[in-house]
Amino acid sequence: xxxxxxxxxxxxxxxxEDVVRALVQAAADSGQAVEIIRTGTRGMIWLEPLxxxxxxxxxxxxxxxxxxxxxxxxxxxxxxxxxxxEDLDWMKRQTRLTFARVxxxxxxxxxxxxxxxxxxxxxxxxxxTGQEIVDEVKASGLRGRGGAGFPTGIKWQTVHDAxxxxxxxxxxxxxxxxxxxxxxxxxxxxxxxxIEGMTIAGLxxxxxxxxxxxxxxxxxxxxxxxxxxxxxxxxxxLGADVxxxxxxxxxxxxxxxxxxxxxxxxxxxxxxxxxxxxxxxKPPLPALEGFLGRPTVVNNxxxxxxxxxxxxxxxxxxxxxxxxxxxxxxxxxxxxxVARGGLFETAFGISLDEVVxxxxxxxxxxxxxxAVQVGGPLGAYMPVSKFDAALGYEELDAEGGLxxxxxxxxxxxxxxxxxxxxxxxxxxxxESCGKCTPCRIGAVRGVETIDRIAQxxxxxxxxLTDLCETMKDGSLCALGGFTPLPVMSAVTHFPDEFVRxxxxxx
Amino acid sequence: xxxxxxxxxxxxxxxIVEDHLHLEGPLLPILHALQEAYGCVPAASHGPVATALxxxxxxxxxxxxxxHDFRDAPAxxxxxxxxxxxxxxxxxxxxxxxxxxxxxxxxWHGTTANGAVTVEPVxxxxxxxxxxxxxxxxxxxxxxxAARMDAVLAEAGA
Numbered sequence: 173x174x175x176x177x178x179x180x181x182x183x184x185x186x187x188x189e190d191v192v193r194a195l196v197q198a199a200a201d202s203g204q205a206v207e208i209i210r211t212g213t214r215g216m217i218w219l220e221p222l223x224x225x226x227x228x229x230x231x232x233x234x235x236x237x238x239x240x241x242x243x244x245x246x247x248x249x250x251x252x253x254x255x256x257x258e259d260l261d262w263m264k265r266q267t268r269l270t271f272a273r274v275x276x277x278x279x280x281x282x283x284x285x286x287x288x289x290x291x292x293x294x295x296x297x298x299x300x301t302g303q304e305i306v307d308e309v310k311a312s313g314l315r316g317r318g319g320a321g322f323p324t325g326i327k328w329q330t331v332h333d334a335x336x337x338x339x340x341x342x343x344x345x346x347x348x349x350x351x352x353x354x355x356x357x358x359x360x361x362x363x364x365x366x367i368e369g370m371t372i373a374g375l376x377x378x379x380x381x382x383x384x385x386x387x388x389x390x391x392x393x394x395x396x397x398x399x400x401x402x403x404x405x406x407x408x409x410l411g412a413d414v415x416x417x418x419x420x421x422x423x424x425x426x427x428x429x430x431x432x433x434x435x436x437x438x439x440x441x442x443x444x445x446x447x448x449x450x451x452x453x454k455p456p457l458p459a460l461e462g463f464l465g466r467p468t469v470v471n472n473x474x475x476x477x478x479x480x481x482x483x484x485x486x487x488x489x490x491x492x493x494x495x496x497x498x499x500x501x502x503x504x505x506x507x508x509x510v511a512r513g514g515l516f517e518t519a520f521g522i523s524l525d526e527v528v529x530x531x532x533x534x535x536x537x538x539x540x541x542x543a544v545q546v547g548g549p550l551g552a553y554m555p556v557s558k559f560d561a562a563l564g565y566e567e568l569d570a571e572g573g574l575x576x577x578x579x580x581x582x583x584x585x586x587x588x589x590x591x592x593x594x595x596x597x598x599x600x601x602x603e604s605c606g607k608c609t610p611c612r613i614g615a616v617r618g619v620e621t622i623d624r625i626a627q628x629x630x631x632x633x634x635x636l637t638d639l640c641e642t643m644k645d646g647s648l649c650a651l652g653g654f655t656p657l658p659v660m661s662a663v664t665h666f667p668d669e670f671v672r673x674x675x676x677x678x
Numbered sequence: 679x680x681x682x683x684x685x686x687x688x689x690x691x692x693x694i695v696e697d698h699l700h701l702e703g704p705l706l707p708i709l710h711a712l713q714e715a716y717g718c719v720p721a722a723s724h725g726p727v728a729t730a731l732x733x734x735x736x737x738x739x740x741x742x743x744x745x746h747d748f749r750d751a752p753a754x755x756x757x758x759x760x761x762x763x764x765x766x767x768x769x770x771x772x773x774x775x776x777x778x779x780x781x782x783x784x785x786w787h788g789t790t791a792n793g794a795v796t797v798e799p800v801x802x803x804x805x806x807x808x809x810x811x812x813x814x815x816x817x818x819x820x821x822x823x824a825a826r827m828d829a830v831l832a833e834a835g836a
Contacts, residue, residue, distance in 0.1 A: 181803075181804065181805060181818050182804075182805055182807065182808050182818075182820060184817075184818055185805050185808055185811060185818040185819050185820030185821075186808055186820050186821065217807035217808050218807070220808070347802075347804060348801060348802055349802065350763030350764040350765045350766075350801065350802045350806060351763075351764060351765045351806045352802075352804070352806070353804035353805065353806055353807070355804075356804040357804075381702075388710075388747055389759075389800055389802065389803055389804070389813075390803075390804060391816040392816075392818070424701075426703075426706065426707065427706070427707075427710055428706075428747075429706060429709070429710070429745035429746070429747035429748060430745055430746035430747040430800075431744065431745050431746060432801055443706065444703050444706075445702075445703040446703045446704060446705025446706055446731070446741065447705075447741060448740050448741055448744040449744060449745070450744075463702075463703075464702060464703070505806065505807070506807065507765045507806030507807045507809070508764070508765040508768035508769065508806060508809065509768040509769050510807070513806070513807030513808070514807050515807075536769065537769075545764055549763065549764060549801075579765075579806065581764050581765045581768055581806065582768065583768045584768075587768065592764070592767075595764070595767070599763075599801065603801070605744075
């Protein structure tokens with residue numbers, strides 16, 4: 173009997189290891205021969221640990237499983253039975269391109285990877301010129317999934333055209349935004365796709381060395397990625413002779429050190445070089461003067477992990493999904509106070525309402541949903557009145573939001589919006605790299621000003637608005653530049669919470 | 679409680695530094711390796727590291743102090759990281775963190791009197807769909823309530 177249990181951090185955090193032990197014990201007790209295969213997660217985190225039992229080639233789900241369920245899962249009488257996993261509503265409604273293998277395959281089995289379409293994209297890319305590779309990415313319409321949404325193919329073109337003895341591919345895996353976990357999920361669940369994507373990028377722009385800058389808060393992802401790089405090198409996917417082509421590409425995993433601002437690309441490059449993670453002024457662009465002053469592609473994990481499927485299925489296939497200038501799929505991360513949280517990959521254009529209320533099933537607490545913060549700590553709080561907004565880069569921007577890394581954090585009606593605005597400023601003050609004044613000083617003053625509002629000082633609100641304008645216009649990077657977004661969206665959409673009388677405050 | 683300084687072996691420090699000098703941008707890997715070996719970046723290593731990388735001690739101090747991860751002195755035997763970010767806040771993370779700190783009689787970054795646990799804030803563990811989340815050393819725990827936190831603390835010997 174083949175049994176699949178996720179080894180993803182989220183599944184482990186919910187007790188997957190105890191369930192595996194119980195399954196092994198229950199199998200021994202009943203004399204059944206079972207093979208337990210560890211996979212990534214399907215992304216239905218509310219069902220984790222999700223145990224899947226394969227019968228006649230179909231995988232039947234049981235979840236959320238506890239150790240006590242083990243015996244009944246093995247003898248087929250468990251009340252946690254969900255039916256075939258692929259037939260679940262959450263699975264059927266997705267278009268899984270980037271995450272096609274996650275939850276299905278053993279993350280560290282290169283054979284499994286290839287049996288599910290892995291390396292087909294790289295093999296195709298090896299037959300193309302660098303320019304043809306860049307053109308394919310341009311034709312796919314892929315844009316930076318880290319948040320900025322810059323067209324990936326154009327960035328690659330700049331690096332391709334730059335003349336230099338060495339170029340680099342740097343993967344930004346410093347996924348620090350609250351409400352986002354897609355990078356972690358794919359690195360833990362399908363690491364070879366990131367390796368393949370980075371290799372294709374290297375072939376495209378003429379880089380022979382890649383780095384993954386992975387945050388230290390993800391110890392499981394670090395272990396999986398390091399092991400996967402070793403396996404890929406051993407199998408000749410990486411190294412001096414990529415798949416026997418005579419071309420060179422190799423990579424290293426580097427671990428961050430707990431600085432949120434290192435998710436900003438120039439600060440990440442400084443950190444990778446062994447410096448303080450302070451932001452660099454642009455220009456020069458990293459594409460021309462990046463790591464160690466050399467032309468460097470800096471792309472997010474999901475951007476790079478999407479490259480293999482674009483080459484496997486063709487740019488047009490990818491570009492056929494989406495809305496407006498947002499082509500392909502978006503990997504939504506539904507999180508926070510939500511009944512059904514997890515990862516949902518779908519074509520751009522789905523509405524906030526459908527994600528939160530239909531897929532997510534509303535709040536976990538059962539109370540009315542009050543707001544959703546989209547795009548991490550630098551994203552806007554979207555009130556329920558804006559739930560018709562479509563999830564696309566331009567579409568959300570038009571509604572005053574920011575798609576960012578496509579994380580959605582749901583809050584119920586107990587959320588204290590003034591408190592959330594204060595937290596945004598506090599977070600910026602803690603994490604500011606200190607290079608530019610609007611961010612370094614502004615965030616501190618922002619906390620103080622919001623405290624004055626809380627104490628009923630009517631003069632403080634215009635001051636906060638003014639301060640936010642200055643931070644937005646005057647900051648070097650998105651940390652200071654976008655912290656005003658959650659703050660001012662809270663002020664704009666929940667004005668009552670920022671009007672406090674002195675008596676009420678005391 | 680102040681923990682005793684780790685026993686420093688100058689030869690070992692030199693070996694750790696030497697092992698990483700072939701890397702491009704070796705400083706962060708060196709600092710991580712030192713912390714792995716000693717539980718902190720010991721002051722005794724500053725001179726050798728600065729010399730090997732041809733940077734000033736001031737520059738080195740600037741780097742070490744910039745990052746939340748690097749310590750001047752070892753933490754307790756276990757490190758409990760409690761997520762403070764928005765997704766965890768949306769399901770009661772703030773109250774959980776405050777109750778835990780109160781129970782242990784600590785502030786953030788503090789270590790219990792028996793040296794068992796240091797409590798650190800962390801901004802996101804990527805467990806936002808099963809919040810509130812904490813991490814004890816390298817082990818993640820999701821949907822933490824008071825009972826589960828008590829179990830984690832008991833395991834750590836707090």
